[in-house]
Amino acid sequence: MSKKRENHPQWSSWLLFVLAATGSAIGLGNIWKFPYIAGQNGGSAFVLVYLACVLGMGIPMLMAETLIGRRGRLNPIDCMEVVAEEAGANPHWRWLGGMGILLGFLILTYYSVIAGWTIAYIFKTAAGVFLGKGASEVGYLFAQFIASPWQLIFWHSIFMLATMAIVARGVQGGLEKAVELLTPALFILLLILVGYAMSAGDFQRGVRFLFYPDFGRFSGESLLMAMGHAFFSLSIGMGAMMIYGSYLPGNVSIAKTSLIIAVADTSVALLAGVAIFPLVFANHLEPATGPGLIFQTLPLAFAQMPLGSLFGALFFVLLAFAALSSSISLIEPAVAWLMEDFGLTRPLACLVSGFGCWLIGLGTVFSFNRWSHLTLFDKTFFDLLDFLTSNLMLPISGMLLVVFAGWVMQPEVNRAELSTSPCLFRLWWLLSRYVAPATVGLILLNGIGVL
Numbered sequence: 001m002s003k004k005r006e007n008h009p010q011w012s013s014w015l016l017f018v019l020a021a022t023g024s025a026i027g028l029g030n031i032w033k034f035p036y037i038a039g040q041n042g043g044s045a046f047v048l049v050y051l052a053c054v055l056g057m058g059i060p061m062l063m064a065e066t067l068i069g070r071r072g073r074l075n076p077i078d079c080m081e082v083v084a085e086e087a088g089a090n091p092h093w094r095w096l097g098g099m100g101i102l103l104g105f106l107i108l109t110y111y112s113v114i115a116g117w118t119i120a121y122i123f124k125t126a127a128g129v130f131l132g133k134g135a136s137e138v139g140y141l142f143a144q145f146i147a148s149p150w151q152l153i154f155w156h157s158i159f160m161l162a163t164m165a166i167v168a169r170g171v172q173g174g175l176e177k178a179v180e181l182l183t184p185a186l187f188i189l190l191l192i193l194v195g196y197a198m199s200a201g202d203f204q205r206g207v208r209f210l211f212y213p214d215f216g217r218f219s220g221e222s223l224l225m226a227m228g229h230a231f232f233s234l235s236i237g238m239g240a241m242m243i244y245g246s247y248l249p250g251n252v253s254i255a256k257t258s259l260i261i262a263v264a265d266t267s268v269a270l271l272a273g274v275a276i277f278p279l280v281f282a283n284h285l286e287p288a289t290g291p292g293l294i295f296q297t298l299p300l301a302f303a304q305m306p307l308g309s310l311f312g313a314l315f316f317v318l319l320a321f322a323a324l325s326s327s328i329s330l331i332e333p334a335v336a337w338l339m340e341d342f343g344l345t346r347p348l349a350c351l352v353s354g355f356g357c358w359l360i361g362l363g364t365v366f367s368f369n370r371w372s373h374l375t376l377f378d379k380t381f382f383d384l385l386d387f388l389t390s391n392l393m394l395p396i397s398g399m400l401l402v403v404f405a406g407w408v409m410q411p412e413v414n415r416a417e418l419s420t421s422p423c424l425f426r427l428w429w430l431l432s433r434y435v436a437p438a439t440v441g442l443i444l445l446n447g448i449g450v451l
């Protein structure tokens with residue numbers, strides 16, 4: 001293990017870690033998924049529960065996963081093994097690391113397909129395809145686009161290639177360079193869009209939909225989705241934060257950096273909602289439209305804005321970049337594992353894992369066209385994969401990680417890694433030992449219909 005550790009890279013500074021982890025957290029989850037699932041689950045009630053999940057479980061879990069990573073300083077499988085051994089526990093905890101690697105890989109298979117849509121929309125908005133079109137025409141163009149497997153495969157391939165090109169360059173040469181500019185730029189563009197929604201959209205109705213509590217359409221499944229999404233959005237439970245934590249220099253406070261990441265991530269999701277729902281209502285669209293929501297509202301908004309083609313294209317560029325800074329964290333655990341445990345070079349490890357993702361991603365591509373009629377429990381391949389990974393496996397793996405940090409690792413080790421005030425440490429301790437595991441467990445049992 002010590003030989004492997006010698007070659008394990010490090011971020012150049014704590015700020016780069018924060019940027020990379022924030023870049024990982026902010027992605028399609030915030031701008032594409034959050035508004036559409038909030039819309040499907042009745043809006044405000046979903047948002048409230050989501051916020052409670054971020055605070056009570058997400059943040060302690062984010063800290064737990066990062067600290068395990070920094071303690072182990074290896075890929076998730078080996079990392080879990082050495083930290084378990086250090087604590088005198090069973091080395092089979094390594095399988096939890098393995099589950100994280102697999103989950104990240106599976107999520108990337110569909111993440112890349114949707115990210116491909118954002119790249120396609122850069123070109124469509126820039127070319128002015130939506131200029132002068134109404135809501136139904138924009139909706140029709142989207143339906144036509146996803147009905148074509150070849151187009152989706154093309155953009156999915158481009159996105160996978162871009163991800164692999166960055167990851168192949170390594171931590172300092174690839175990952176760091178990619179996140180430095182993108183994360184701040186996305187914030188600025190989102191604020192511009194909120195400004196536009198305030199002036200041109202039905203702002204009051206949009207904000208009411210998001211923040212005025214209404215539990216009418218909220219179900220047991222909604223609760224599960226709100227929790228799963230809180231974890232998905234913070235990039236917890238899949239080894240991404242563990243591997244990023246393992247590249248983190250030793251003297252940085254994990255409590256402080258985790259809080260910054262969580263605040264940035266949550267504000268981007270809320271801002272995206274505040275930008276999108278006023279436009280949904282002003283254009284008489286349905287909030288429960290589903291995965292196509294932003295691809296139907298935003299082009300409409302941009303088509304009516306002065307310099308709309310420019311802003312629209314820019315927005316989709318940034319969205320594609322936000323997706324890229326997340327996708328690299330989804331595949332990095334697998335790549336680090338293939339390198340450290342099988343001796344592959346970084347480019348070869350990228351090629352193998354990237355090709356696998358691309359291939360399974362075709363299942364998601366076909367869910368929107370050729371296989372759209374093939375459903376199980378009323379869900380297509382894409383819906384099923386998304387539901388299983390983000391709503392079931394992710395909470396399970398996040399819960400096991402926080403149990404590991406809270407119950408298996410020694411308190412002194414946790415205290416040293418988190419480096420925060422005694423009072424905050426106690427709070428983390430209570431949340432991660434009792435509150436987070438128990439709540440996740442209850443919500444899971446409720447969601448799968450046992451309770």
Ligand code: TRP
Pocket residue numbers: 024025026027028029030104107231232233234235236237238239240241326327329330
């Ligand atoms: N958080 C990202 C988003 O919101 C997705 C993501 C990237 C992710 N890495 C992850 C989710 C690791 C879970 C685990 O789009």
